[in-house]
Amino acid sequence: MIGKLNHVAIAVPDLEAAADLYRNTLGATVSEAVDQPDHGVTTVFIELPNTKIELLHPLGENSPIAGFLAKNPAGGMHHVCYEVDDITAAAEKLKADGLRILGDGNPKIGAHGKPVLFLHPKDLCGTLVELEEV
Ligand SMILES: CC[C@@H](C(=O)O)C(=O)SCCNC(=O)CCNC(=O)[C@H](O)C(C)(C)COP(=O)(O)OP(=O)(O)OC[C@H]1O[C@@H](n2cnc3c(N)ncnc32)[C@H](O)[C@@H]1OP(=O)(O)O
Ligand SMILES: [Co+2]
Numbered sequence: 001m002i003g004k005l006n007h008v009a010i011a012v013p014d015l016e017a018a019a020d021l022y023r024n025t026l027g028a029t030v031s032e033a034v035d036q037p038d039h040g041v042t043t044v045f046i047e048l049p050n051t052k053i054e055l056l057h058p059l060g061e062n063s064p065i066a067g068f069l070a071k072n073p074a075g076g077m078h079h080v081c082y083e084v085d086d087i088t089a090a091a092e093k094l095k096a097d098g099l100r101i102l103g104d105g106n107p108k109i110g111a112h113g114k115p116v117l118f119l120h121p122k123d124l125c126g127t128l129v130e131l132e133e134v
Pocket of ligand 1: 009036039041043054056064065067068077078079081102103109110111112116118120121122126127128130
């Protein structure tokens with residue numbers, strides 16, 4: 001069911017410093033910061049030859065990444081995102097297999113304008129997984 005690795009997300013306490021590090025020290029192609037109010041985060045995307053890195057910083061008072069950054073104040077790897085062809089079919093199969101879909105259970109439009117959803121980290125080897133329909 002899952003296809004390509006779309007991105008690996010890293011939560012960071014200082015988005016500008018992290019973007020500078022990837023741009024100037026690691027020599028990567030780094031986007032501008034974009035607020036994602038529907039997701040409670042600000043994102044910066046880094047283009048790599050075979051995938052993307054998503055830098056995440058909390059936006060607003062109820063950011064879903066606030067707890068993670070409180071536990072990991074220096075930042076850390078937050079989620080991996082796998083591509084799927086049909087997110088509704090994927091969600092139905094995963095629910096039938098007992099995995100918990102986070103939020104209201106329905107896909108939302110993600111940073112690339114495509115439907116995304118998240119699966120509980122305790123159901124997937126301690127790793128928060130995002131699915132993106134491509
Ligand atoms: C920009 C849009 C989109 C895109 O297109 O790319 C994005 O990427 S948006 C990214 C931000 N959005 C989300 O992460 C949405 C889904 N996440 C959530 O709903 C929450 O973050 C969460 C997974 C439910 C965790 O919320 P939290 O408030 O931290 O809850 P708990 O404290 O109850 O955590 C439960 C349990 O899970 C552990 N945990 C939390 N976060 C992670 C994580 N990222 N990876 C692995 N494990 C995680 C947490 O430590 C708790 O464990 P215990 O302490 O053992 O109970
Ligand atoms: Co993501």
